[in-house]
Amino acid sequence: MSMKNYVVETIRKAQMVQLLAAGKRLDERALDQPRELKVETGVIPKANGSARVTLGNTEVIAGVKVATGIPFPDTPDKGILMVNGEILPMSSPYAEAGPPSPEAIELARVVDRGVRESKMIALEDLSLIPGKTVISVFCDFNVMNVDGNLFDAVSYAVVAALKTAKMKKFKVKDDKVEVTEEVVPVPVKKTPVSVTFARIGERLVVDPSAEEEASMDMRITITTEDGGNVCATQKGEASTITPTQVLEAADIAIRVGKDIRARILEATK
Amino acid sequence: MAKGETKLIDEKGNRRDGRKWDQLRPIKLQVGLVKNADGSAYIEWGKNKIMAAVYGPKEVHPKHQVLADRALLRCRYHMAPFSVDERKNPAPSRREIEISKVMREALEPAVVVGDYPRTAIEVWVEVLQSDGGSRVAGITAASLALADAGINMRDLVVGCSCGMINGQVVADLDDTEDKEGDGDMPVAILPNLGLVSLLQVDGVYSREKFQKAFELAIQKGKEVYGMQREALNARFFGGEAKVTQVEEVAE
Numbered sequence: 001m002s003m004k005n006y007v008v009e010t011i012r013k014a015q016m017v018q019l020l021a022a023g024k025r026l027d028e029r030a031l032d033q034p035r036e037l038k039v040e041t042g043v044i045p046k047a048n049g050s051a052r053v054t055l056g057n058t059e060v061i062a063g064v065k066v067a068t069g070i071p072f073p074d075t076p077d078k079g080i081l082m083v084n085g086e087i088l089p090m091s092s093p094y095a096e097a098g099p100p101s102p103e104a105i106e107l108a109r110v111v112d113r114g115v116r117e118s119k120m121i122a123l124e125d126l127s128l129i130p131g132k133t134v135i136s137v138f139c140d141f142n143v144m145n146v147d148g149n150l151f152d153a154v155s156y157a158v159v160a161a162l163k164t165a166k167m168k169k170f171k172v173k174d175d176k177v178e179v180t181e182e183v184v185p186v187p188v189k190k191t192p193v194s195v196t197f198a199r200i201g202e203r204l205v206v207d208p209s210a211e212e213e214a215s216m217d218m219r220i221t222i223t224t225e226d227g228g229n230v231c232a233t234q235k236g237e238a239s240t241i242t243p244t245q246v247l248e249a250a251d252i253a254i255r256v257g258k259d260i261r262a263r264i265l266e267a268t269k
Numbered sequence: 270m271a272k273g274e275t276k277l278i279d280e281k282g283n284r285r286d287g288r289k290w291d292q293l294r295p296i297k298l299q300v301g302l303v304k305n306a307d308g309s310a311y312i313e314w315g316k317n318k319i320m321a322a323v324y325g326p327k328e329v330h331p332k333h334q335v336l337a338d339r340a341l342l343r344c345r346y347h348m349a350p351f352s353v354d355e356r357k358n359p360a361p362s363r364r365e366i367e368i369s370k371v372m373r374e375a376l377e378p379a380v381v382v383g384d385y386p387r388t389a390i391e392v393w394v395e396v397l398q399s400d401g402g403s404r405v406a407g408i409t410a411a412s413l414a415l416a417d418a419g420i421n422m423r424d425l426v427v428g429c430s431c432g433m434i435n436g437q438v439v440a441d442l443d444d445t446e447d448k449e450g451d452g453d454m455p456v457a458i459l460p461n462l463g464l465v466s467l468l469q470v471d472g473v474y475s476r477e478k479f480q481k482a483f484e485l486a487i488q489k490g491k492e493v494y495g496m497q498r499e500a501l502n503a504r505f506f507g508g509e510a511k512v513t514q515v516e517e518v519a520e
Contacts, residue, residue: 073355074448102370105363117452117471220468230479233454233470238342238377240464243487247480254476 002103003094006214013215020203027209032252034207037260039156039267041164049165049186053157056209057147062139062157064165066186068128068177069136079126079134083112083158085141092146110234111155114223118192118231121162125187128170128177135170137186148210151221155194156264163188163268192231193261194223195253199241204249206256222253226261275449277434290439293489298410298500300417308418310500312410315443316400321410323418326388340385344373346407348396368404375408375457375467381421390420401444402430405455408467413497417504426466427494428457431486433472438482440489456486460494
């Protein structure tokens, strides 16, 4: 989805930049303050786990499906994790049906990286018959409404859906996989939290709205895990960032991520 | 063996190929090998073998993609089916599509796109053999190809990847270190302007190690920048392209 035709009036953009110079934003948030986050879980009972997240007016639904699958040749004794999704054509006048755009692919891969690299899912616990059968965990997301910062909204929805996912226990008998009636949680160890910044003028703002995204020249997403360690980062847009600003963003992401993690933990208890 | 368990660096601080923690693999750069292209560059970085070629500024097709005030920079990172151990399907994977995008975003800040309105500048990066760090090697070659094509630029772009193996920050991970290590951090910089144009991170880093790896990548990138300059010198003024060497480890 390309937002390049999204119009922000010149006068509004000028006001935005002027306010930012004084450390203020159009919607009166502090520069490091995300919009209101709502996390609802179990919204799709047919899924193994699901969540509906709203971040301001951005809305995302994520659902987890568990199945058995063939392991990748280089990780024969590990389960499979896949994060994928679609920016639905209904979600914005700028979204289109059809094959995923590079932007949508980047979105899914950055969210996947945060989940994977934080070692959120204990993939080693998802092996059934090494080299032959493992458990696959698919987490798919649907972006329902776009109002900026899809990276964080999708990430929170995916994490909340995975954290609440339950599956039927598999057991191996005579080299065959059988499904039991016992229900167990998907083995989750961590709660990765991404924090995305937009740079407008010289200032970094957390959780950019659609009009802020339309005015930014650089985007950076930093994902941290429970220990406050950085586990994924992605700089975006055709622009540069100074090394000092990268480290500044990392410090803010660790601090803000902690508060958001508490919200997600509360909602997925 | 599982990720993080393979011994990649010994007690003496030697890596599997004999490098110390902060050493680069051997790098060879050559400019101007693709005869038809407006500019081209070839890089060998460890076992990576990558060719980059630039066409343009040229007419934009399809025309609806024209940008009235600047050039459209197109970039494709592609891996040859024979570039890796198991044959790679030649169709662009999701990984290649993402890398093409971040590569374009890493190169574009250095290109004075405003000097070429209503044109396209195409950057083709073909990985003939892949060995870890291919995106930063590709960017390093692509920026030389852009310079070779005579495109106006603010700076060269040079990349270097750092990361962690066995919990330790190291420079320039090779394929095994990337796959079995703890994390990879590709960084591209505009060395004279002191700006970062590509930053991706995977693996778990404490705040200190994040900074250490990031700053090491910038420092190593500047080292590679020296080789880029020499390669351009060799192309236009007949100098010698420098090849870095890694000392052999004593058995």
